[in-house]
Amino acid sequence: MAIRNKFSSLRTLLTVVLLAMVLLPTLAIGWVAYSVMFETIRSERIRDVGLVADSKHDQLVMMLTRSNITAEHFLSDFNVRCGGNTTKLNRLCATGLLKSYLAAEGAIGATLHGSGGSLTIGVAANDNNVRFQTGQLAKFSGTGPDNNRSYFISITNESTGYQMEVTYPSSALEPVFNPPPAELGLSGEAFLVDSAGYFVTKHRYDATQGHKHPISAHPMQSCLSKQSGEVLDLDYRDVKIIHGFRFIPEFGEACIMAHIDQDEAFAPLRLLQQRTFIAMFLFGILLVIATVYLARRIVKPVIKLTQVAHSIADGNYQAQADVEESNELAELAATFNHMTGRLHATQQQLMQNEAALKQLNLELERRVVERTRQLEAANEELESFNYSVAHDLRSPLRSIDGFSRVLSNKYHDQLDATGKDWLERVCRASQRMGCLIDDLLQLSQVARSTMMLEQVDLSKMAENVADDLRKISPERQVRFTLQQGLSVQADPGLLRAVMDNLLGNAYKFTGRKAVAEIEFGTCGIDQDDLSGVGRVSTRHDISMGGGVGLKPDLQSGIGEERVFFVRDNGEGFNMEYAHKLFGAFQRLHTIGEFEGTGIGLATVQRVIQRHNGRVWAEAAEGQGATFYFTLPQRERGKNEGHEGDK
């Protein structure tokens, strides 16, 4: 099919479009949500580590502050309890008090300075007369790879002038850092490092660093350069961790390090990643299935409609699209079904009409056959009528004429003049009747006989007729002017009837002229497609009346036609009666004036019509008449051409 060019079908196209429309936004939103979530969890994890470091710092500061406050209280108490003499130290009292203080504090030594001298109990701070910086609460006794590390605090009572350093073992700090805080999970830990990068409190994992040589990790270096913060980096084990480091000014120079393995801290992220991918994958599959199903569902009615359309194209007008939904496509299908229904009905109607038409045609054919039969019968009847007229009508006339004459001859003496005249009238009447019958038969003959067209020399024919006419009344002075060399393609017998009648009429109606002038000739060629039509119709109106002899529609296409005329200087006639001229039995003169049956011109017209010509007349009373007739030029021209070649 033509639709399958880029995409194999509408269904695939729909699937792709639907997929793209749902999948792309989902992917975008999913990715944004995922990355926001990822970032949130990640930064939360990092912040958590920082918070742990902060809390360890606070705990450490709190512990040191408490030790300082206790020491201050001790110094205030000391003057009261051991005599109040600042210049002379009561050593016994002092030793007793210090010992019990150290035991209560868990300290490992103390040194008391006063104006009355110094007293050291236990481990003395290795750094006498040390001045703490502002905010500093304690100081490590030395630094380096020493497992038995200690730190001391230094307090001065301004009113009594006593100063005291109290030394604690570094193990006193352990409760702050160990066990590792729960917030740092199973892999995390927090520990304290001194200013050189050596461990002060215990660490969780075995380490080569921090004992014999300082910890070299980057965060360590950052911290020792008095920075605090959180980073992702490697730890002393070269394991990826989240690092929270805090510089501790309260200890002079020290660092709290808190960390957790990235593996553990970011485990939720990996889980999120996995779940996201699985969800996306499942969603994708689901989406594909859904879109394919949807596309199928949408396209299905279209395919059905297409199939139905094909079916209709193949001529099955009863095909129906079966769509079970209730949407626009279903409406389309319903409309489609309606259309096919209408088509079917129309086709049925057409077929019925065709059948009816066939029936009608058969009926018509039957009628034509019937009419032809009737016509043939009528023709036969006419034939026998003619036969009967020819034989039977004349017979009584012969009797009338014959016996009248015999009577006139044999009983001549017994009849008076009137009787003889009457008998003469009877004879004339019967003879006229005889002529009438002959003319009628000729007219009928002219109408029915088969035409045999051949080259006819009209001039010669006119001459012969003229000769015959002259013999009728040799005493008459008649001048015939006959144009020579006129020939036409026509039936000679029929045309002879035309010439007989026209010249005969001319001869007859010039009977009262001293010198009769009768002319036969041609006016030349009349061309239909030139001015012919207008002229013809004018003539026709004047001379022919009700369309007698003229068939313009038949004329068209014939082309050239020649106009012939027969003119006389006889009685003529009133043009008012011209329309009656060519009707059978129509006469414009009385029998007394001129003899005739009134059939001659009807015969002329019939003959000319059968030759596809026209006939008309122009006349004026007492000024002669001119009869025109035309004959088509068609084949005659060719024949003449051939004759000319010979």
Add this chain to the structure above:
Amino acid sequence: MKNSNHIILLVEDHPDDEELTRLAFKECKFANELVVVRDGQEALDYLFATGKYSGRDVCDQPQVVLLDLKLPKVDGLEVLHRIRADERTKCLPVVILTSSKQEQDMVAGYSLGANSYIQKPVDFNQFIDAVRQLGLYWLVLNETAVTCCK
């Protein structure tokens, strides 16, 4: 064939025409005996000596037959056909003498072997002329073949 008695056989159904023909013959002063038969069947009976003419000598044939075409029972063309079809009469001169000058009648008449075709004119004088010429030709000038009837 014997035709010494110079009989003329007139086949004519109408008594008026018969009478006019007789008058015309009389006018022309032909003395031949005129035998008249009224229809085609009677004409055949006469010629072939059958029916009421049985016993007539078949070889005694008329000098000329004047045959009308429109006849009761057997029409003139049929009679002509039978005359020409029979050995005994095929040389018999037959002149069609009828009212019609219809082309088809003339063609049919000559095709069947008519010797002449004459239309009876309405004008009695013309009829007399025609009969005169007819008689002069067929009764006086014409020589009839005598070999037809054995």
